[in-house]
Amino acid sequence: MKNEDWKSKLSPEQYYVLREKGTERAFTGALLMNKEKGVYKCAGCGNELFTDEMKFDSHCGWPSFDREIAGGKIKKTIDKSHGMIRTEITCANCDGHLGHIFDDGPTQTGERYCVNSLSLLFQPAETQLNIEEITIGGGCFWCVEAVYLNLKGVIKVESGYSGGFVKNPAYREVCNGTTGHAEVVKITYNANEISLHKILEVFFTVHDPTTLNRQGNDIGTQYRSVIYFQHPEQEQLALSIIKKLEEEKVFSSSIVTEVKAFDVFYKAEDYHQNYYNLNKSQPYCQLVIVPKLEKFKKVFQA
Ligand SMILES: [Zn+2]
Incomplete structure (x- = not known):
């Protein structure tokens, strides 16, 4: 999709994070404290990335997950910006920037997917058909x-x-x-x-x-x-x-x-x-x- 199309599809804040690799301010995201059952999707394309069971409270200021939904839905790339060496995570389907992944997670997986709320859309479980x-x-x-x-x-x-x-x-x-x-x-x-x-x-x-x-x-x-x-x-x-x-x-x-x-x-x-x-x-x-x-x-x- 072209930048212009993304601009009309996303809010300015979403565009800044997803398409320009921006970061929302810590502790401001709408999904930070969300504990409902459901699925977290890419806000750009709807790709299903995480479920409520993977979310944990990391106190870092951004929604955090200890693993991802299987199937190569998230791409990992070395990011050397801002004088740090980090691993950036993006949506494998639309390339939207999600956040970064760190290996200091407190659960069994040892991983912490640190994700912007603005990069995610949450779909509550009761609206999914079963x-x-x-x-x-x-x-x-x-x-x-x-x-x-x-x-x-x-x-x-x-x-x-x-x-x-x-x-x-x-x-x-x-x-x-x-x-x-x-x-x-x-x-x-x-x-x-x-x-x-x-x-x-x-x-x-x-x-x-x-x-x-x-x-x-x-x-x-x-x-x-x-x-x-x-x-x-x-x-x-x-x-x-x-x-x-x-x-x-x-x-x-x-x-x-x-x-x-x-x-x-x-x-x-x-x-x-x-x-x-x-x-x-x-x-x-x-x-x-x-x-x-x-x-x-x-x-x-x-
Ligand atoms: Zn996507």
């Missing part, structure tokens, strides 16, 4: 879906059918209980923003996991309580939450929720998607979902 999915059933999917659409960090909720033996089942068949499927919702979420623990906490709050093949007036195997996990960590977490709820006797009867490996999900017909929000006048929704949403609100205000 997409996960979990499929759960807790009675009528209209109700479960409505609850999860309210949660921050949930990206998508789809109503559908899982756990049966008939391919591409229709709603009417599932309702007759002849397909073996449960009414489920497939939740896509950003695990950096919402934990599976929270998702399952909500699950056990808004339905009754102790009634076999039944939620209130909805009776049949399609209304069974299920968690279809996608990997062993999800399974472990689900089982440990159930164990804890049992030990603490949160429910008066024992939990009958099935915890099984996810197999296949059939998305329900379009008119079932976002049903609650699109059909608020329906008496069913008012009777069943509103108390669930109220219960859920109470849990999260507490």
Whole structure:
């Protein structure tokens, strides 16, 4: 990129440090005391250079790191300016000046990457996507879906059918209980923003996991309580939450929720998607979902 282009892309202060090898005044940088989880990128080009785990408090006045993200993202050059012999560090992608590296670091690596705040852009962890999915059933999917659409960090909720033996089942068949499927919702979420623990906490709050093949007036195997996990960590977490709820006797009867490996999900017909929000006048929704949403609100205000 030409100097003129850098000038329009960067602030004058960033330009001075990144392109003219300047140094910000000690103890003035915006990221000096930052202790949040996330990634430090080159302010010039977005190249990912360091993570929060590599940062330490060096008391030298500039953000300090004891190692870099692997992959040759940082270039090291001998710098003999100002009557000293130092090793300059620059972004290997855009040549932007970052700072210097010293071998007096206090951690195991022995290194101290001394970096200008102005050379860095910090991206907090919760804004990075870490997409996960979990499929759960807790009675009528209209109700479960409505609850999860309210949660921050949930990206998508789809109503559908899982756990049966008939391919591409229709709603009417599932309702007759002849397909073996449960009414489920497939939740896509950003695990950096919402934990599976929270998702399952909500699950056990808004339905009754102790009634076999039944939620209130909805009776049949399609209304069974299920968690279809996608990997062993999800399974472990689900089982440990159930164990804890049992030990603490949160429910008066024992939990009958099935915890099984996810197999296949059939998305329900379009008119079932976002049903609650699109059909608020329906008496069913008012009777069943509103108390669930109220219960859920109470849990999260507490
Ligand atoms: Zn760069």
